Amino acid sequence: MLEAIDLVKRYGSVQALDGFDLSVAAGEIVGLVGHNGAGKTTFVEIVSHLIRPDSGHVTIDGKVPAATRGQVGVAPQHIALYPSITVREHLELFGKLAGLRRTALRSAIDDLAVALRLTDFIDRHAAGLSGGQQRRTQAATALVHRPGLLLLDEPTAGADLETREAMLDVVKQRAGEGAAIVYTTHYLPELTELQATIAVARNGRVIARGTYEELVDGLPGEVRLLLDNGEEMVVSTTEPAATLIDMLGRAERPISAVDVRNPSLDDLYRSLAVSDAS
Amino acid sequence: MLLDAAPLDTSHRAGALDNLRDAGYRVAAMAKHNTTIRLRDPGQMISYVVMPMVLMLVLKPLYVRAVEGGATKVVTGLLVMFSVFAISIAGNAILAERTWRTWDRLRVSKASATELLLGKTIPIFVVMVVQQTILLIYGCLVIGLPVPRSLGYVALAMAIWAFTLLSIGAALAAIVRSHGELSVISDVGALTLSSLGGALVPLSIMPEWAQIAAHVSPGYWALIMLQAAVRGDAAGLLAPAGVLLAIGVVSGTFAVRRLTRGWGRSRLL
Numbered sequence: 288m289l290e291a292i293d294l295v296k297r298y299g300s301v302q303a304l305d306g307f308d309l310s311v312a313a314g315e316i317v318g319l320v321g322h323n324g325a326g327k328t329t330f331v332e333i334v335s336h337l338i339r340p341d342s343g344h345v346t347i348d349g350k351v352p353a354a355t356r357g358q359v360g361v362a363p364q365h366i367a368l369y370p371s372i373t374v375r376e377h378l379e380l381f382g383k384l385a386g387l388r389r390t391a392l393r394s395a396i397d398d399l400a401v402a403l404r405l406t407d408f409i410d411r412h413a414a415g416l417s418g419g420q421q422r423r424t425q426a427a428t429a430l431v432h433r434p435g436l437l438l439l440d441e442p443t444a445g446a447d448l449e450t451r452e453a454m455l456d457v458v459k460q461r462a463g464e465g466a467a468i469v470y471t472t473h474y475l476p477e478l479t480e481l482q483a484t485i486a487v488a489r490n491g492r493v494i495a496r497g498t499y500e501e502l503v504d505g506l507p508g509e510v511r512l513l514l515d516n517g518e519e520m521v522v523s524t525t526e527p528a529a530t531l532i533d534m535l536g537r538a539e540r541p542i543s544a545v546d547v548r549n550p551s552l553d554d555l556y557r558s559l560a561v562s563d564a565s
Numbered sequence: 566m567l568l569d570a571a572p573l574d575t576s577h578r579a580g581a582l583d584n585l586r587d588a589g590y591r592v593a594a595m596a597k598h599n600t601t602i603r604l605r606d607p608g609q610m611i612s613y614v615v616m617p618m619v620l621m622l623v624l625k626p627l628y629v630r631a632v633e634g635g636a637t638k639v640v641t642g643l644l645v646m647f648s649v650f651a652i653s654i655a656g657n658a659i660l661a662e663r664t665w666r667t668w669d670r671l672r673v674s675k676a677s678a679t680e681l682l683l684g685k686t687i688p689i690f691v692v693m694v695v696q697q698t699i700l701l702i703y704g705c706l707v708i709g710l711p712v713p714r715s716l717g718y719v720a721l722a723m724a725i726w727a728f729t730l731l732s733i734g735a736a737l738a739a740i741v742r743s744h745g746e747l748s749v750i751s752d753v754g755a756l757t758l759s760s761l762g763g764a765l766v767p768l769s770i771m772p773e774w775a776q777i778a779a780h781v782s783p784g785y786w787a788l789i790m791l792q793a794a795v796r797g798d799a800a801g802l803l804a805p806a807g808v809l810l811a812i813g814v815v816s817g818t819f820a821v822r823r824l825t826r827g828w829g830r831s832r833l834l
Contacts, residue, residue: 335673357675367666369598371605376598383594384674386587428670 288313288467289334289436294343296329303329305491307350311467313435315494316458318478319471320556321488326333327471328364330488331438335361347436357385360434362426364441370414374405374424377413378431385432399427402460404453419450426454430461437461437468443477455480464555475553487559495559506550506558510534513544591676595684603688609654610692614699617647621700621708631769637711640704641791643786646755646764648697648730653751655689655734660747660823663738668824678825684733693727714797722794722802726787729809732817733783739823759784767771783812 294307304326309334311317319327322496332338333343336352336359368377378396386487387395400406408416413424426442439458443451451474458481459516462468470483478485479499487502495502508527512520512534520538527547535542602612621643628635628642662668662685671681701719704710713719734751741747759765761775762784768776779785786805793801 332669335669337672356673356677359673361670361673362665363670365666366671369602369665369667372598372604376601380594380598381670381674384591384676386590386675427600473795557817 288315289345289347289469291330291334291345293341294330294333294340294345296326296333296338296340302491304333304343307343307488307492309469309486309496311436311469313467314462314465316462316468316470316481316483318481318485319469319488320473320475320478320485325488326491327488329438329491330359331363331440331469331471333436334404334436334502335359355436357432359432359436359438360432361438362429362440362473364444366418366421366425368413368421368424368428371412373412374409374416374420374427377424377428381428382431385434387432395431395433399431399457402453402457403427403430404449417447418445419447422446422450423453426457430457433461433464433466435466437466437474437520439468439470441471441473443472443474451477475551475556487555489559495555502555503550506554508550508554509548511544511545511546511548512538513546514538515541515543588677588680591674591680592684592687595671595681596687597674599685600691602686603658603692604707609657610651610696613647613651613654614696615794617643617700618703618707621704625708628767629830632769636704636709637792637795638767639709640700640710641788641795642696642764642767644700644704645726645762645787646759647700647789648693648726648787649755649759649784650752651693651696651738651749652734652755654692655686655731655740656741656751658689658749659685659735659738659820660741660744664744678821682735682821686735689734690727690731693730695725696724697723701795702805711795713795715794715799718797718799718802719791722806725806725809725813728817729783729787729813732813732815732820735820735824736816740819758782761785763788781816783809814823 289309291307291309294304296304307326307330309317309319309330314435317332321327323482329338333340334347334352336356346350347358352359372380375396378399379392382392382395400409403426405420405423405427408420413421416424422442422444426439429437429439437458442454447452450536455477458468458470462481470478470481472478484496484498485502486493507523507525510522510524510527510530514520518540522530522534527549531547533547593730621639624643625636625639628639632638662671672678676679676684701710701713701723706710737747737750741750759782762782763771764784768779768785771779786808790802790805790809793799793805
């Protein structure tokens with residue numbers, strides 16, 4: 288569905304993308320993670336046809352981005368809504384610009400209002416909404432025309448629990464219906480919940496890609512024992528079960544708590560940062 | 566023979582018609598949306614209608630004593646002056662898309678840049694024409710402006726002037742970096758250019774250098790055009806209309822090129 292090959296983009300002295308490769312199949316969710324400045328937003332803007340790469344190629348369903356206007360749904364990182372316009376009016380505008388008419392438009396708005404829990408404030412102006420409500424409204428404007436490719440740039444940044452739950456449910460549903468989804472985030476647990484393929488971006492290129500299990504394979508987890516005197520034993524290990532048995536055998540005092548933590552995406556992030564720095 | 570002929574292939578024509586209808590639908594959606602925005606924030610428009618009405622009433626006796634056809638000159642002069650101020654309505658409406666970061670969202674949609682700009686500017690164009698119409702009707706009913714001989718000429722003059730103002734406003738919005746900058750440029754520029762063009766004080770009683778310098782002001786050409794339109798003077802209308810259309814086309818082309826590229830985002834944003 289989406290194929291980006293060797294994208295390069297430079298802003299003056301800043302190298303935003305430096306050989307960025309990413310492909311996303313129909314029905315696949317790719318979680319694009321990386322620190323600020325890794326190139327995630329620049330990538331989203333190139334695929335949205337807002338800016339052109341200095342070199343490299345992007346195709347969406349085999350066509351260049353310019354030929355796929357309206358087939359992409361984009362929810363940018365920053366809130367971009369009209370303050371004096373209601374949620375419903377936003378959805379009407381973006382739905383109409385995508386070509387939806389009468390019954391199809393009404394039905395799309397009603398469905399999204401329920402799915403993204405907009406019903407309670409659908410006739411309120413955007414300026415009067417909370418941050419989470421604005422986030423959901425913004426996502427809804429990207430989803431209203433059921434695009435084949437969705438680019439969601441940190442859609443839950445600063446959002447409350449309700450917003451996060453609603454957003455993840457809708458993203459899973461749309462992927463289930465066959466949409467290709469690029470989901471950038473700093474909240475790594477969201478990607479495991481979405482069962483997303485994870486792509487790690489750093490310095491303008493994708494440096495690792497795979498499932499959660501593939502990426503964390505070989506990374507150390509952590510085993511933690513709390514003794515009855517308050518003393519704590521912590522061991523970093525790639526074999527938590529064996530290490531736990533060993534630690535239980537070695538403990539000289541009664542144990543009040545045990546905690547086994549498998550390697551997380553945060554650990555992956557840290558390990559990639561360390562390997563990159565060295 | 567005719568019966569044997571292969572049926573005409575009109576599918577491409579039907580496709581083109583469908584495309585045109587779709588484009589019209591998107592332009593209408595944008596225009597409705599922008600009309601709603603304008604109607605929910607009408608303050609600027611109201612002040613640019615009420616202020617010239619008050620000033621016309623106050624300045625009318627002065628104009629009538631100072632120059633021949635004083636009623637015509639006070640109405641057209643203040644109409645031009647306050648319609649120039651309305652440039653900031655156009656500028657702010659377009660600049661707001663940048664500050665709200667909504668323009669890029671629209672650019673991602675199926676609508677082309679031309680459709681977006683048409684939908685954006687049609688309501689502002691209507692606002693400008695409505696402002697001028699209200700002031701002309703007020704001029705006829707209250708100030709004593711002679712009823713124009715040709716309403717067609719007046720409508721044409723107002724449309725050309727509104728197009729020029731809209732284009733200048735869009736060009737300004739495409740180059741300024743903030744609403745403050747736009748406000749300074751449009752207010753100072755509007756006052757200077759419209760005064761210099763004879764909109765505030767009749768040109769005939771201005772110093773000779775100012776009468777020469779007036780030719781660089783779009784306000785000057787608008788005044789001549791409107792006064793010719795009110796007189797029903799088609800020949801007198803043509804030259805200023807040509808100058809204003811040229812200004813409008815140049816500024817409009819610049820604005821369209823700039824806005825379709827997202828305000829030259831790599832430099833400004």
